Amino acid sequence: MQYFCNMTGKAERVVKELSPHFPEWTNNFAAFIHWQHYGSLSSEKDSYEMWGFIQDLYSTLLESMIKMSGIRDEWEGPRFLPMSVKAGLDVYYRSLKQECPFHFGTDELGFMMSAPLVYSENLRKMDDQFWFNMAEITRLGKTELWENRIFPESHIRKEPWFHRKTKSTIFELVAKAIAWEREEGSSEDLGTLFVRWDYDTPWVELLDKGSAVFHNLYSINKALQKKHR
Numbered sequence: 001m002q003y004f005c006n007m008t009g010k011a012e013r014v015v016k017e018l019s020p021h022f023p024e025w026t027n028n029f030a031a032f033i034h035w036q037h038y039g040s041l042s043s044e045k046d047s048y049e050m051w052g053f054i055q056d057l058y059s060t061l062l063e064s065m066i067k068m069s070g071i072r073d074e075w076e077g078p079r080f081l082p083m084s085v086k087a088g089l090d091v092y093y094r095s096l097k098q099e100c101p102f103h104f105g106t107d108e109l110g111f112m113m114s115a116p117l118v119y120s121e122n123l124r125k126m127d128d129q130f131w132f133n134m135a136e137i138t139r140l141g142k143t144e145l146w147e148n149r150i151f152p153e154s155h156i157r158k159e160p161w162f163h164r165k166t167k168s169t170i171f172e173l174v175a176k177a178i179a180w181e182r183e184e185g186s187s188e189d190l191g192t193l194f195v196r197w198d199y200d201t202p203w204v205e206l207l208d209k210g211s212a213v214f215h216n217l218y219s220i221n222k223a224l225q226k227k228h229r
Contacts, residue, residue: 007208011068015207018064022203028053033199036087037108051089055080058091061207062104065113066093068211071218073097083107100221102214111197113141113210115217116148119224120190123177130223133216134170140209140216141195143169147176148191151183169193193217 007015032054034040035047059078066075077093083105090105103114117123137143166172177187195213197206 007068008070010070011208011211014064014068015204018060018203018207025057025203029057029199033087054089055091058089058105061210062091062093062102064207065104065211065214066102068207069215069218071215073218081105095218095221098218098221098225102217104210106199109196110199111201111206111210112194113213113217114146114192114194115221116192117190117224118221119228120177121186121188122224122227123173123187123190124181125227126223130220131170133219133223134173137193137195137213137216137220138169140213141197144194144196145169145172145176145190146192146194148189149180151179193220 028050031040032050035050055078058080062078074096075093076096078091079094081090081092081103082088083090086108087106088108090103092101092103094101098118100115100118103112105112166175173190176190180187180190197209201209
């Protein structure tokens with residue numbers, strides 16, 4: 001299987017250090033997914049040990065992606081958020097500089113990384129570099145915008161053309177920001193960006209793309225925060 005690979009020397013060293021663990025990760029992660037979807041563990045002890053392994057795996061993956069990205073910050077974490085879906089577990093580290101959490105985990109669809117757009121009211125002030133970073137994210141995985149605010153049905157019926165479905169996350173983000181600016185004068189608390197990968201994504205590819213997505217998510221929030229000051 002081919003995968004995107006554009007690592008720095010530091011990133012390559014991180015992957016090389018982790019690579020001896022890949023066979024164990026593959027076996028235990030496959031057992032976790034099978035258990036979550038089909039129920040196959042024999043005891044409560046096995047369940048406890050499996051959750052412990054998966055928590056360690058996800059925190060190691062996210063920590064490694066942060067290291068590989070070259071971003072320097074101070075972090076709170078890891079903290080874990082079980083979710084009420086199959087294979088639902090989320091780990092996050094919170095940036096002290098940005099006061100923003102960066103999440104990684106799985107749900108019933110596969111792996112995911114996400115971060116809220118903390119200062120989304122500043123989207124209208126962003127330059128071309130910001131939108132370049134957004135475009136890079138869409139190149140690295142399946143991207144979604146999860147909205148925190150939903151327009152009332154009466155507004156959608158009034159201007160249905162403005163709320164049509166689109167295949168472009170960037171277009172959706174711009175359209176929603178404009179719509180909220182028109183409606184309330186601000187696109188504050190717009191939502192969270194999610195990037196997804198399949199369960200069978202190779203570890204090297206997941207680390208490589210995950211670190212690149214993290215770098216761009218961090219850069220996007222940094223740019224939004226800078227305009228807030």
